[in-house]
Amino acid sequence: MKVVHRTDIGRRAVNEDRSWAQRLENGYMLAIIADGMGGHQAGEVASRIAVETVAERLMPLAPGLTGPACAEALREAILHANNVIYEMASQDERYHNMGTTIVAVLLNGENGFVGHIGDSRAYNINDTVIRQLTDDHSLVNELLKSGQISLEESRRHPRRNVVIRALGTDAEVEVDINPIQLEQGEILLLCSDGLSDLMTDEEIAAIVSLPSLSLEEKAERLLRDALQAGGEDNITVVLLEQTDDADNGIGKGVE
Numbered sequence: 451m452k453v454v455h456r457t458d459i460g461r462r463a464v465n466e467d468r469s470w471a472q473r474l475e476n477g478y479m480l481a482i483i484a485d486g487m488g489g490h491q492a493g494e495v496a497s498r499i500a501v502e503t504v505a506e507r508l509m510p511l512a513p514g515l516t517g518p519a520c521a522e523a524l525r526e527a528i529l530h531a532n533n534v535i536y537e538m539a540s541q542d543e544r545y546h547n548m549g550t551t552i553v554a555v556l557l558n559g560e561n562g563f564v565g566h567i568g569d570s571r572a573y574n575i576n577d578t579v580i581r582q583l584t585d586d587h588s589l590v591n592e593l594l595k596s597g598q599i600s601l602e603e604s605r606r607h608p609r610r611n612v613v614i615r616a617l618g619t620d621a622e623v624e625v626d627i628n629p630i631q632l633e634q635g636e637i638l639l640l641c642s643d644g645l646s647d648l649m650t651d652e653e654i655a656a657i658v659s660l661p662s663l664s665l666e667e668k669a670e671r672l673l674r675d676a677l678q679a680g681g682e683d684n685i686t687v688v689l690l691e692q693t694d695d696a697d698n699g700i701g702k703g704v705e
Contacts, residue, residue: 451479451557451632452693456669457686458677460644466493466550467642467686468501476513478520479557480505481688483570485642487616488548496535496550496618503531504554517561521627524556524565528617528625532567535618549619553584553640557632560692565627568613571646573639573654574630580655583628587615610647611683632692637665641672644685648676658689665689 451473459465466486473479484500486493507527515523531552539545551568564572569586585591589612593599599607617623632638637658645654649672657663657671669687676685 452665452691453479453481453688454665454669455481455686455688456673457684458673458681460677460681460684462684464491464494465684466497467644467684468497469686469688470501470505471688471690474509474511476509476511477558478508478511478513479562479690480508480554481640481690482552482554483640483642483686483688484550484552484617485568485570485684485686486548486550488545492539492545492548493550495545496548499535499538500531500550500552500617503534504528504552508556515558517629520556520558521563521629524554524563525625525627528552528554528565528567529623532617532623536621539618547619549616551613551642552617555630555638555640555690557690560632562630562632563627564630565625567615567617567623567625570640570642573641573651574632575637575639575655575658576633576635578655578659580651582651583630585626588613605647611643632690634692634694636692638690640688642684642686644681644683645672645676645687647683648679648681665691
């Protein structure tokens with residue numbers, strides 16, 4: 451499996467996104483994106499803690515676990531990160547109300563699970579067909595699902611960045627866990643809303659499905675096009691591609 455992750459600060463003063471992608475020594479592939487929120491750089495702290503805590507929690511995972519056991523391990527790791535962030539925010543006024551989104555994938559071969567809270571997303575892309583694997587925990591998505599606004603209106607809504615569920619803002623939080631299967635040649639994309647708010651699913655799929663581009667070039671092109679579309683927010687992407695090449699997938703750790 452090949453994996454690439456890239457981030458850009460966009461037009462923000464601070465990059466509050468954090469990403470991590472690596473094959474663990476126990477054989478699992480783990481990739482994470484967190485998009486922090488909170489004043490005085492608290493969002494940057496929250497996203498860093500989220501990524502580091504989840505990764506540290508899953509590194510000693512026993513190899514060859516069953517699907518349900520992997521799902522529970524991912525859920526527990528994310529909930530543990532929630533506790534760590536919430537406790538820090540409760541004890542230090544500088545970090546009051548800090549929080550972060552999170553989307554994380556844990557793969558054992560071609561099978562695995564996506565866990566998420568907030569509006570950072572996971573997509574499966576096969577040729578030009580793109581399928582969103584996560585459901586945004588956002589105000590705009592609730593309005594869209596209830597029929598109060600259209601898809602086009604949701605892309606321009608003034609409160610499109612308001613999340614209704616986040617990691618670390620409450621003592622208890624619910625984690626969405628969904629099973630996935632990554633077939634040969636398919637690509638899994640994780641991204642912060644700095645990408646998905648500025649590019650349509652079709653635009654994303656058109657780039658990721660280009661056979662002439664390497665995985666690294668696809669990640670760079672996604673960042674470039676999001677920046678050209680406005681780039682108001684931090685932009686972070688992780689791409690994972692199922693291949694026969696066992697030498698790929700080491701990753702670069704945290705960005």
